Amino acid sequence: MSYQIFLILFLSLGINLIIYVFYRFLISRRLFEYIGKLDSLQNRMNKVASKRRERVYRKISKDIKKYNNVIYFYSMMQSILLLALYIVGMFLVFPMSFQVFLPFAIPVLTVGVSGRFEVVEGPILIYILSFLLFTPLSLRRPKANIN
Numbered sequence: 001m002s003y004q005i006f007l008i009l010f011l012s013l014g015i016n017l018i019i020y021v022f023y024r025f026l027i028s029r030r031l032f033e034y035i036g037k038l039d040s041l042q043n044r045m046n047k048v049a050s051k052r053r054e055r056v057y058r059k060i061s062k063d064i065k066k067y068n069n070v071i072y073f074y075s076m077m078q079s080i081l082l083l084a085l086y087i088v089g090m091f092l093v094f095p096m097s098f099q100v101f102l103p104f105a106i107p108v109l110t111v112g113v114s115g116r117f118e119v120v121e122g123p124i125l126i127y128i129l130s131f132l133l134f135t136p137l138s139l140r141r142p143k144a145n146i147n
Helices: 002-047 053-093 122-138
Strands: 110-113 116-119
Touching: 002 053, 002 122, 053 122, 116 122
Parallel strands: none
Antiparallel strands: 110 116
């Protein structure tokens, strides 16, 4: 039973590592490039006197919207990939059938079996909880002031 739990944990970790590698090598450079462009536009706005700021903003607002949309697109692409791989992993976990016991009772999640508390649909619950554990690794995004 314990090796099956570790198999589910490693499956979840592997899927999240795939997404992190996808982010690290394909998306992060592009995100940093567009964040740098947004920062340069913001610096341009800050250098202008307050009287001209509205005119300059109207001039560069299309560029700001374009760069923001590109950043949102890459973030959405990363999230959609996470959901797609999560569903694939879920289909791999569905056929697994083994018992998971807890030392205490949880009214909705456990069933008493011969004095022990068995988790209902234990493998699926472990998979969901492992994704909650490993998702911060895969959904890394740069910190930026995107306005």
